[in-house]
Amino acid sequence: MKLRCNFVLILLQTNSILTKAYGQKYDYIGCFQWVRSPLFEIHDDVEDCAANCKFTNPFNNMIGLKNGRECHCVSGVSSAVASWRCNMFCKNFSCGGVEFYSVYKIQPRQEHDIYYCHVHPENSENAIYSRNFDNLDSLEMCAHFCLEMNMTFFRKTIFYNKCNCFQEVKYALYFRSADESFHAVLCSKNEAEICEYYFESLRNLPTIFSTRLFYEFQRGVSTFSHCKTINYEIQERCPEGCSEGWKGDSCRERDCTRNNGDCGDEMKCIESTVNGNKYVECVCPLGTVRNKWYLCEVFRKNVVQHNKYIGKPRDGPAENLTKASYNGFLGQRPYTRCIWIAVALQSLYSVGYLRVYGRLCHNNYVCRPQDGFVARLSENTLVENELNVESLKTCGYGPEKAKQAGNPMTIICEDFALRSRYVILHPSDEKFGYDGFFLSLLEVYEVSCGVLNGRCEQRCTESKDGDAHVVSCSSWTDEQAVTNSVYGCYLKVSGDLHFEKAGLSYMQCRDACTLMSKSLAVMQAGFKCYCSSNLSIAGNIPVEDCKKGHYRSNLIFDDCLMLNNFCEEIENSSHSTRLTTKINHTDTTETLGTIVIINPSNEQPTATSSEETDDYEFYKEKLIIAASVSTATFLLMLAAILGHIMFTRRNQKSVSQTSDMSSVSSGTSGAKSPDDILESVNRQLTEHE
Structure with a gap:
């Protein structure tokens, strides 16, 4: 049986694009490496899992099944992977994998992620994208539209009945209270859906929602028509035709045969079959996942101890702070003015990068202490005052102008070799005299070769030290220049590379390079085509790694034989230049040597004549x-x-x-x-x- 490489989804049923797939009671959303779930129970059936989660919490919107038998009641997802990685089944339905979750939507969302509401409506943000709310089925579909547009916030306007999307919030006077109850209004078209959701006592104030954490949907079918003349609405037909990469009467289905299905240059468009139904997925290269910002990255868990936040007031001992949250309100005790805020990690780790969510500020003055903040690392001690905090190792610095809450500030640590147990944030030197340092949420992630090549100048290698990831740097031992015919799979490829296009087949890539009068074609991660006439190459690895489409692999070729949708070397070919460098097998921790083999995707072979x-x-x-x-x-x-x-x-x-x-x-x-x-x-x- 052949496994097919899958990822974010499109129903190809001809009768109804957005209804549930044929034979399924619940909508399959995708396969994910991370879900937000407090605990799990043993249920080896999708139906039983859904019933259990509805009984536990009637508002549960999604379930995730892992390892063929673990039932998780899911409130949020991230780190999407190809559906083939959810390769375990329960009663003929996809039920996750060893490290992956098959996620299903079991009912319309009954709760929504209210971020805040404006006390003064005239200060509301300007929409970047907008569409008529009447053309949407629910508030949840408004969230999906804004998430598809990669926006962080959405709202339904009260007077103009619009679904608006925007990326950042303004400085303004906000309202949010943990004690305030919410009110939901059912949709007139479908009483199972919610069309309004607001604070009980503040019906007439603009309510802002966040898209990133709670919501997810099948990305292969768009929430609007991709006509050549686009207006972000759903149209029955597009008279001028579809934008490149889309198909169907309403131009809402991805077309992998054109423009890589509009998946961009970082993901590959492929077709897949899940639970007997056909979908389309935009796939991140093997070894990476799609994060909440629709970018590919190496998966790492947040290693902060659960809710272990410590703050040091200016006049008093360090104390535990309240539960942290990305929404900008729950980062510390009310009125606590800290000179630094720290998080404890689960163990001793090499820290690669941080994601810091700041405070939701009423004005620029309140947020100023966060401008240019400093992140430091400590192996086993916490400081007691601002004088010796500077003796700690520096991870990095925040942006000169801190971001408002909701969008993270990312800091990549300067030294990937440092091992740490605590991460400490404090204001920059010139801001220690301000009223206090505020933090909403801090996420800490380990090092990887996928971030700045592990801070290595040449070869980066990943390994494990107990449960911790570490990287090591070494020199290339087989580096050489090539200008003539060569075939092989390499980690390092540099030179006069010209990016042609993502999503081309091997033969299309070769032909494109020939038209450019380039003698060498390079296929990175199995779908990114580059052309060159002279290259510097190193890190010869087995061709199997290129066949898997690993994110670090580069297949170099000028001609090949297409077998099973892969560009195989032509035996006994007369290359004018042959590389004789042997693969160095002394590095037993090389990541590419231990990844799972995947079968090729639905790339169509190209006949040579x-x-x-x-x-x-x-x-x-x-x-x-x-x-x-x-x-x-x-x-x-x-x-x-x-x-x-x-x-x-x-x-x-x-x-x-x-x-x-x-x-x-x-x-x-x-x-x-x-x-x-x-x-x-x-x-x-x-x-x-």
Whole structure:
């Protein structure tokens, strides 16, 4: 059985794009490496898991099944991966993997992620994207639209009945209270859906919601029509046709055959089948995941101890702070003015980067202490005052102008070799005299070679020290320059690289490079095509790693033989330059040597010529007919095919013995030999079986 590389989803049912897939009671959303779930129970059935989560909390909107039997009641997801990684089943439904969760939507969302509301509506943010709310099914679909546009916030306007999306919040007077109850208004079109959600006592104030944490949907079917003239609404038909990468009457389905399905340059568009239904997914390269900001990154868990926040007031001992939250309100005790805020990590880690969520500020003065803040690392001690905090190792610095709450400030640590147990944030030197330092949420992630090459100048290698990830740097030992024909898989490729396009097949990439008069084609991660005439290469690794499409792999070729949708080296080819460098097997911790092998995606093989296609047509017809008849008839037809091949072989041999005239040779030029055709027939029979 062949596994197919999958990821973010599109229903290809012709009767109704946005309804549940045929035969499914719940909507399959995708496969994820992280879900927000407090605990799990053992249920080896999607139906039982959904019933359990609804019973536990009637507002539960999603479930996640892991390891074929773990039922998680999910309130948020992140780190999307290809659906093939959820390769365990329960009662014929996808039920996760060893480290992955099959996530399903079990009912319309009943709770929404209220961020705040403006006390003065005239200070509301200007929308970056907007559409008529009446054309949406619910408040949840408004969230999905803004999430598809990669916006952090959304709102439904009260007077203009619009769904608005925007990225940042203004300085203003906000209202939010943990004691305030919410009120939900059902949709008139569908009473199972929510169309309004607001603070009970503040109906007339603009309510702002956050998109990133609570919401997710099937990304392969868009929330609006991608017509050539776009207006972000749903249209029954697009008279001018679809934008490149989209198809269907309403231009809402991704088309992997054009423009990489509009998946961009960092993901590959492929088709997949989940629970018997066809979807389309935008896939991050193997070894990476799609994060909440629609970017590919190496997966790392947040290693902060659960709610372990410590603050040091100016006049008093360090104390534990309240539960942290990304929403800008719950970062510390009310009125506590801290000179530093620290988090304890679960163990001793090499810290790669931080994501810091700041305070929701009424004005610039309140947020000023966060401008240019300093992040420091401590192996085993916490400081007691601002004088010796500077003796700690520095991780890095925040932006000169701190971001408002809701969007993270990312700091990549300066030294990936440092091991730390605490991360401490404090104001910059010139701001220690301000009223206090505020923090909403801090996430800490370990090092990886996927972030700035692990801070290595040359080769980066990942390994584990207990439960902790570490990176080590070394020199390339096989670096060399190539200008002529070569075939191989490498970690390092540099030179006059020209990016052609993402999503091309190997043959399309080769042809594009030929048109550019470039002698070498480079396929990075299995789908990014580059062209060059001279390269510096190093880190020769097995071709299998390029076949898997690992994010660090680069296949270099000028010509190849397409087998099973991969560009295989042509045996006995006469390259003018052959590399003889052997693979260095002394590095047993190399990441690429331990990753799981994946089968190729649905990339369509490209015939090298029309003659080649014609040569196979006779045999394809026979195979198609054979697939629909009985076993005995099939064997008889197979014998006839083989007899035809043997006759052709004897006839060709006779011709070659009696004549070597050019007219005879020209009559058979471009045709496949009987041995090649026999091999093709056997291969197709194997695939048929």
